[in-house]
Amino acid sequence: MADLPGEELHALVSRLYPITRSITGQGVRQTLEILSSVAPLRIVEVPSGAEVLDWTVPPEWNLREAWIRGPDGKRVLDVRDHGLHLVSYSVPVRARLPLSQLRPHLHALPGQPDAIPYRTSYYEPSWGFCLTQRQLDSLPEGEYEVCVDASLSPGQLVWGEAVLPGESDEEVLVSAHVCHPWLADDNCSGMAIAAHLARRFAALPRRRLTMRFLFAPGTIGAIAWLARNRERADRVRHGMTLTCLGDAHPFTWKRSFAGTAEIDRAARHVLARSGLPHQLIDFFPYGYDERQYNSPGFRLPVGSLMRGRHGQFPEYHTSADDLSFVSPARLAESFAVCSSILELLQANGRYRNLHPDGEPQLGRRGLYRALGGTDIPGLQFAMLWVLNLSDGSHSLLDVAERAGLDFPAVRAAADLLLQHGLLAPA
Numbered sequence: 505m506a507d508l509p510g511e512e513l514h515a516l517v518s519r520l521y522p523i524t525r526s527i528t529g530q531g532v533r534q535t536l537e538i539l540s541s542v543a544p545l546r547i548v549e550v551p552s553g554a555e556v557l558d559w560t561v562p563p564e565w566n567l568r569e570a571w572i573r574g575p576d577g578k579r580v581l582d583v584r585d586h587g588l589h590l591v592s593y594s595v596p597v598r599a600r601l602p603l604s605q606l607r608p609h610l611h612a613l614p615g616q617p618d619a620i621p622y623r624t625s626y627y628e629p630s631w632g633f634c635l636t637q638r639q640l641d642s643l644p645e646g647e648y649e650v651c652v653d654a655s656l657s658p659g660q661l662v663w664g665e666a667v668l669p670g671e672s673d674e675e676v677l678v679s680a681h682v683c684h685p686w687l688a689d690d691n692c693s694g695m696a697i698a699a700h701l702a703r704r705f706a707a708l709p710r711r712r713l714t715m716r717f718l719f720a721p722g723t724i725g726a727i728a729w730l731a732r733n734r735e736r737a738d739r740v741r742h743g744m745t746l747t748c749l750g751d752a753h754p755f756t757w758k759r760s761f762a763g764t765a766e767i768d769r770a771a772r773h774v775l776a777r778s779g780l781p782h783q784l785i786d787f788f789p790y791g792y793d794e795r796q797y798n799s800p801g802f803r804l805p806v807g808s809l810m811r812g813r814h815g816q817f818p819e820y821h822t823s824a825d826d827l828s829f830v831s832p833a834r835l836a837e838s839f840a841v842c843s844s845i846l847e848l849l850q851a852n853g854r855y856r857n858l859h860p861d862g863e864p865q866l867g868r869r870g871l872y873r874a875l876g877g878t879d880i881p882g883l884q885f886a887m888l889w890v891l892n893l894s895d896g897s898h899s900l901l902d903v904a905e906r907a908g909l910d911f912p913a914v915r916a917a918a919d920l921l922l923q924h925g926l927l928a929p930a
């Protein structure tokens with residue numbers, strides 16, 4: 505597995521975390537600018553009002569300030585203290601009102617009295633604030649002053665993509681959502697890992713498959729990308745969304761719609777051989793942008809890799825998903841798993857044994873000597889398996905699965921056999 509120091513990933517997560525992001529606006533641009541320092545991103549804009557599939561790109565939302573002043577004139581809440589304090593996409597408001605009228609606009613979590621919830625109001629014009637239950641309970645009766653100084657005006661929906669050309673125009677898509685403010689695991693972890701993957705694969709001298717790393721606002725970003733890339737979308741042969749990859753939960757691979765795509769098998773193989781605790785679950789049409797890619801009009805084979813699962817851990821979509829919730833070690837582990845999945849897809853292939861009648865004599869061709877020069881476990885068995893299954897219809901991943909060997913050993917065996925003239929691409 506390819507190593508990247510977890511500290512480097514955590515440092516990027518830390519830069520991305522305290523930005524008041526939403527689906528549009530300066531927060532997204534700032535985020536993409538930071539990601540551009542790691543990955544070769546191209547920025548794409550779609551104007552507000554544009555029709556994208558069944559959706560319309562909303563007005564751009566930009567926030568200057570948002571706060572609440574108590575009856576004594578002191579600020580009881582300020583979005584500067586925590587980006588989750590404001591309901592994302594709140595419409596502008598300037599008002600004085602009694603606590604009883606303010607209350608319907610305040611959101612807290614009675615079951616988690618110290619956590620601020622994350623709330624959005626993208627497609628329904630309203631405003632609101634989020635706070636801890638303890639803060640809410642401590643608010644005295646009286647008149648409050650509320651300020652949301654935000655603009656909702658014609659602008660752009662923005663995403664970033666890094667495209668790394670390969671020998672084939674068949675593509676691998678890696679997609680991370682970039683719209684959540686002040687949440688470290690969801691999805692600064694996914695953004696940071698995707699950006700570093702792009703950097704790592706951009707540095708390779710050659711790639712078999714074209715790779716596309718997409719950093720887009722959740723739902724509307726993926727929908728707009730699909731709308732603007734209908735032709736190109738058909739080239740996506742493998743894909744995964746990355747989310748919640750810095751927490752301490754075991755890995756979960758959420759399968760593509762079909763569940764049997766090459767990326768489903770690649771993820772299963774890498775996770776199984778990693779020895780790390782994990783589970784494989786079937787596709788369902790909620791979660792993150794895999795649901796757009798797998799919609800019936802596209803059915804792109806896109807799965808999702810995560811640790812903590814969507815909506816299933818207490819820190820999810822609350823202020824408890826902070827920088828201490830994600831660790832360098834877990835980020836590094838997640839990066840290694842993602843990297844291995846992508847390497848496998850890049851290195852997979854079908855071959856034909858050029859001496860299929862009986863077993864070729866390996867000693868005479870110097871292959872046993874060649875084996876002595878490596879320390880790859882299982883390489884000799886891998887060679888016999890590759891020779892046996894290379895009838896043009898089995899891929900190297902088929903070989904690895906059937907032989908119960910690590911994919912890199914099978915790939916190394918195939919390379920040796922290619923060098924010694926025993927194998928040819930099918």
Ligand code: ZN
Pocket residue numbers: 684690821
């Ligand atoms: Zn989320």
